[in-house]
Amino acid sequence: MKAIGIILAGGNNKMMKELSNKRAIAAMPVAGSYRSIDFSLSNMSNSRIQKVAVITQYNARSLNEHLSSSKWWDFGRKQGGLFVFTPTITADSSYWYRGTADSLYQNLHFLKSSHEPYVVIASGDGVYKLDYNKVLEYHIEKKADITVVVKKMEDKSEINRFGVVSMTEEGRITEIDEKPLETNLSTVSTGIYIIRRRLLIELIEKAAEEDRHDFVRDILMRYKNIKKIYAYKLESYWSNISTVESYYKTNMDFLNREVRDYFFNQYPEIYTKVDDSPPAKYNCGSDVKNSLVSSGCIVNGTVENSILFKKIYVGNNCVIKNSIILNDAYIGDNSYIENCIVESGSTIKANTRYVGEGSPMIVTENNPLYY
Amino acid sequence: MIKKEMIAMLLAGGQGSRLGVLTSKVAKPAVAFGGKYRIIDFPLSNCINSGIDTVGVLTQYQPLRLNTHIGIGIPWDLDRNVGGVTVLPPYEKSTNSEWYTGTANAIYQNLEYMEQYNPDYVLILSGDHIYKMDYKIMLDYHKANNADITIAAMPVPIEEASRFGIVITDGDNRITEFEEKPANPRSNLASMGIYIFSWKVLRDALIKLKDQQECDFGKHVIPYCFEQNKRLFAYEYNGYWKDVGTLSSYWEANMELIDIIPVFNLYEEFWKIYTKTDAIPPQYVSADAYIEKSIIGDGSEIYGKVYNSVIGSGVVIEEGTVVRDSIIMQDTKVGKNTIINKAIIAEEVTIGDNVELGVGDEADNVFKPAIYNSGLVTIGECSVVPDGVKIGKNTAISGETTADDYENGMLVSGGVIIKAGDNV
Numbered sequence: 001m002k003a004i005g006i007i008l009a010g011g012n013n014k015m016m017k018e019l020s021n022k023r024a025i026a027a028m029p030v031a032g033s034y035r036s037i038d039f040s041l042s043n044m045s046n047s048r049i050q051k052v053a054v055i056t057q058y059n060a061r062s063l064n065e066h067l068s069s070s071k072w073w074d075f076g077r078k079q080g081g082l083f084v085f086t087p088t089i090t091a092d093s094s095y096w097y098r099g100t101a102d103s104l105y106q107n108l109h110f111l112k113s114s115h116e117p118y119v120v121i122a123s124g125d126g127v128y129k130l131d132y133n134k135v136l137e138y139h140i141e142k143k144a145d146i147t148v149v150v151k152k153m154e155d156k157s158e159i160n161r162f163g164v165v166s167m168t169e170e171g172r173i174t175e176i177d178e179k180p181l182e183t184n185l186s187t188v189s190t191g192i193y194i195i196r197r198r199l200l201i202e203l204i205e206k207a208a209e210e211d212r213h214d215f216v217r218d219i220l221m222r223y224k225n226i227k228k229i230y231a232y233k234l235e236s237y238w239s240n241i242s243t244v245e246s247y248y249k250t251n252m253d254f255l256n257r258e259v260r261d262y263f264f265n266q267y268p269e270i271y272t273k274v275d276d277s278p279p280a281k282y283n284c285g286s287d288v289k290n291s292l293v294s295s296g297c298i299v300n301g302t303v304e305n306s307i308l309f310k311k312i313y314v315g316n317n318c319v320i321k322n323s324i325i326l327n328d329a330y331i332g333d334n335s336y337i338e339n340c341i342v343e344s345g346s347t348i349k350a351n352t353r354y355v356g357e358g359s360p361m362i363v364t365e366n367n368p369l370y371y
Numbered sequence: 372m373i374k375k376e377m378i379a380m381l382l383a384g385g386q387g388s389r390l391g392v393l394t395s396k397v398a399k400p401a402v403a404f405g406g407k408y409r410i411i412d413f414p415l416s417n418c419i420n421s422g423i424d425t426v427g428v429l430t431q432y433q434p435l436r437l438n439t440h441i442g443i444g445i446p447w448d449l450d451r452n453v454g455g456v457t458v459l460p461p462y463e464k465s466t467n468s469e470w471y472t473g474t475a476n477a478i479y480q481n482l483e484y485m486e487q488y489n490p491d492y493v494l495i496l497s498g499d500h501i502y503k504m505d506y507k508i509m510l511d512y513h514k515a516n517n518a519d520i521t522i523a524a525m526p527v528p529i530e531e532a533s534r535f536g537i538v539i540t541d542g543d544n545r546i547t548e549f550e551e552k553p554a555n556p557r558s559n560l561a562s563m564g565i566y567i568f569s570w571k572v573l574r575d576a577l578i579k580l581k582d583q584q585e586c587d588f589g590k591h592v593i594p595y596c597f598e599q600n601k602r603l604f605a606y607e608y609n610g611y612w613k614d615v616g617t618l619s620s621y622w623e624a625n626m627e628l629i630d631i632i633p634v635f636n637l638y639e640e641f642w643k644i645y646t647k648t649d650a651i652p653p654q655y656v657s658a659d660a661y662i663e664k665s666i667i668g669d670g671s672e673i674y675g676k677v678y679n680s681v682i683g684s685g686v687v688i689e690e691g692t693v694v695r696d697s698i699i700m701q702d703t704k705v706g707k708n709t710i711i712n713k714a715i716i717a718e719e720v721t722i723g724d725n726v727e728l729g730v731g732d733e734a735d736n737v738f739k740p741a742i743y744n745s746g747l748v749t750i751g752e753c754s755v756v757p758d759g760v761k762i763g764k765n766t767a768i769s770g771e772t773t774a775d776d777y778e779n780g781m782l783v784s785g786g787v788i789i790k791a792g793d794n795v
C-alpha cells in the first residue's frame with residue numbers, strides 16, 4: 001500500500017477507572033485472546049501497510065511488552081517495520097507529548113524520512129476490521145485533503161465522548177464538534193484518518209509554530225472550511241473501549257455468534273502475540289454456559305455469560321456470572337463473582353463474594369497463593 | 372570454526388502404519404496430540420529446553436504437514452543464525468541414490484550435515500514419543516561415565532517387556548547385554564530409542580556399516596558397537612514417557628491428559644511445550660453446552676455436550692450432539708444430534724447430523740485386526756460422514772463417504788470404508 005501507518009496509543013482517561021492504573025488503553029485485553037491495539041495493527045498489516053509507528057506515552061510497560069516482537073503481525077521485514085516512539089528528551093525538546101499533533105511533531109523525522117505518499121492514522125482503542133485501501137480509494141476519488149472514518153451510532157448515550165460530525169450529501173464534513181455536551185448529531189469520528197504525507201507535515205509544522213498541539217481541535221476543526229475534509233462511513237462493527245461500560249459491552253458483544261464469526265472466522269484474521277499456553281481444561285464440577293474461555297484456563301466451577309481471558313484458574317464450587325476475568329487470575333474455591341471485571345493477575349481468596357451494582361465492579365486483589 | 376557440543380538428529384520419516392488411517396496422509400510425528408500439539412513438538416521442545424539449538428529433522432514419508440509445521444523453527448526458537456532446525460529429506464546423489472532405508476542409514480546419509488557443526492556428541496531422537504526430558508542431564512551422565520554410547524531406558528512392567536528392546540546392565544549401569552523384543556525378558560529396562568553417541572564412535576560405526584541393508588540403530592549399530600567393546604551405558608529415566616505408536620496407546624495418552632492432576636502436566640510454567648499456533652481466538656461454550664473432564668483447543672465452538680474428551684482447535688460441535696471418550700482433532704465439524712463414543716477423528720473431518728459412532732458390540736476388524744482394535748472408531752483426515760448413518764466399533768473410515776457406502780445406513784463393527792484409492 002502507498003501509505004505508512006501511525007497508531008496513537010499514548011492516551012489515558014479517567015473513564016477506565018482502575019483498569020488504566022496498570023496499562024495504556026491500547027494494551028487492554030479484549031475478547032479473551034487479544035489486546036486492543038491488535039485490531040489496528042492487524043488491519044494495517046492486512047491492508048499491506050509495511051511501515052507502522054506506534055506512539056506511546058502513558059504507562060507503556062505492558063504495551064511495550066506486547067510489542068516486543070513485530071513478527072506476530074507480520075512486520076519486521078527488510079522493507080518497513082514496526083516502530084515504537086515514546087517521548088524522549090532531545091536537544092530541541094524536553095516536553096512530554098502535549099497532544100496528538102505534538103506527538104506527531106516530535107516524531108516528524110519518521111514522516112519526513114518515509115517515501116510513501118499517504119499516512120493512515122488510527123487509534124489503539126478501536127475494535128474493528130477495516131481495509132484501509134478502501135478508505136484510500138475513497139480519499140482519492142473525492143480528491144479530499146483529509147478523510148475521516150466515521151460511524152453512525154445507534155446508541156446515543158455515548159455520543160458525548162466522541163467527536164461528532166455533520167456532512168453534506170456527498171460526504172464533505174461541514175461541522176466538527178469535540179465531545180459536545182448536547183448534540184442532535186449521531187455520526188462520530190472513529191479517530192481514523194487518511195492524509196497526504198506532505199500535507200500532514202505542513203499542517204503539523206504550522207500547528208507547532210503556533211504552539212497548538214491537538215490534531216482534532218487545532219487541525220481538523222480549524223481547517224474544516226479551508227481544506228476538503230471528507231467522511232468515509234464505516235458500516236461494519238466498530239467499538240471504542242475507552243470507558244469501563246463500553247469495554248465491558250464490547251467484550252460481551254463477542255458472545256454473539258455473528259460478532260465472533262466476523263472477527264474470528266472471516267478472512268482476514270486479527271493477529272496477536274502468541275504465548276504457548278496449553279488448551280483449556282474442564283475438570284469435574286465445571287459447568288460453563290454462554291462464555292468465552294481462552295487457552296491455559298483450568299475450570300472447576302460454574303461460569304455463565306462471562307469471558308475468561310488466558311490462564312485463569314476457577315476453583316471448586318465457584319460461580320462466575322456476567323463477568324470478565326483478565327489474564328492470569330486465580331479464583332479461590334467457593335467464590336461468587338457477578339457483574340465484575342477482575343484485574344489481571346488477581347488472586348482471590350476462597351469464599352469471596354463480589355457483586356457489581358449497576359456498572360461492573362473492578363476487582364483487584366493480590367493475596368499470596370498457598371496451594 | 373563452528374562448534375556445537377551436542378546436536379540432535381530427530382528421526383521423523385516413518386509412516387507409523389500402526390496408527391492406521393490417521394497416518395494415511397501425514398507422517399506420524401505430525402499427528403495432532405493433546406488438543407493443540409503435534410507429536411514432534413515434544414522432542415523439539417525438549418531440545419530447546421535442554422539448550423540444544425541445532426536439530427536435523429529427517430523426513431521421508433508424507434512430509435508436507437511436517438514441513439509446514441516446522442518451517443524455520445520459530446515456535447521453538449530454533450530460527451538461529453548458526454544451527455537451528457534443518458529439515459533433511461533424502462536426496463539424489465551422483466551414484467547410489469536411495470531412500471532412507473533404515474534409521475541408521477538415514478543418519479549415515481547426513482554425515483555432512485553433522486560434520487559442519489563439528490560436534491562432540493550426537494543425540495538421536497525419534498519423533499513419536501510423548502515425554503519431557505532434560506537431555507543435558509543425560510549428557511552429563513554420558514560424560515561422567517566416559518561412555519561411547521548412552522541409551523535412555525526406563526523400567527516397564529515385566530509382562531510388557533517383550534514388546535521393547537531390553538537392556539541388561541551391571542551394577543554400574545554399564546550395558547552387558549542387549550535383547551530386541553525377547554520372548555523371555557531378563558530385565559525390565561526398556562530402551563526408549565534415545566541415544567547419545569560420542570561423535571567419533573557414531574561416525575566410524577556408520578561408515579563401517581554403510582553397506583548394511585536397512586541399517587538400523589537397534590539391530591545393527593548398537594550390536595556392532597557392543598562387539599567392538601565400546602562403553603555402552605543405560606541412563607535410567609523414571610518420568611512420564613509414552614510411545615504413541617498404536618491407536619490404543621495414542622488414545623490412552625490423550626485421555627491421561629484430562630485427569631484432575633495429570634501425570635503428564637502441560638500446565639506447568641517450567642519446561643513448556645511449544646507448537647505452531649494455528650488458532651488464536653478463545654473458545655466459545657454455548658448456553659446449552661456442557662463440558663466435563665475434557666480439554667478443548669482455541670477457537671473451538673461447543674454447542675453440544677462433551678465428556679472425557681480431547682478436542683483440538685477450531686472444532687465445531689453443534690447442538691444436541693454428545694461426545695464421550697473421544698479425540699477430535701483440529702478444524703473438524705460435527706453436526707447436530709450426533710452421538711460419538713470412543714472415536715479418534717482426525718483433522719478437517721465433516722460429520723453429519725444424527726450420526727452415531729461406536730454402536731453395537733465389538734467385532735474383529737475385517738481388514739487389519741491388529742491395528743483397529745480396542746473398540747475404537749478411527750476416521751482419517753478430510754473424511755466426510757453423511758447424515759444419519761450408524762458406525763460400529765473397531766471400524767475405520769477414510770475419504771468422502773456418502774450414504775451409498777453404508778449398507779442399510781450402517782457400518783457394522785469391524786468394517787472399513789476407504790475411498791479415494793489411498794492404500795492404508
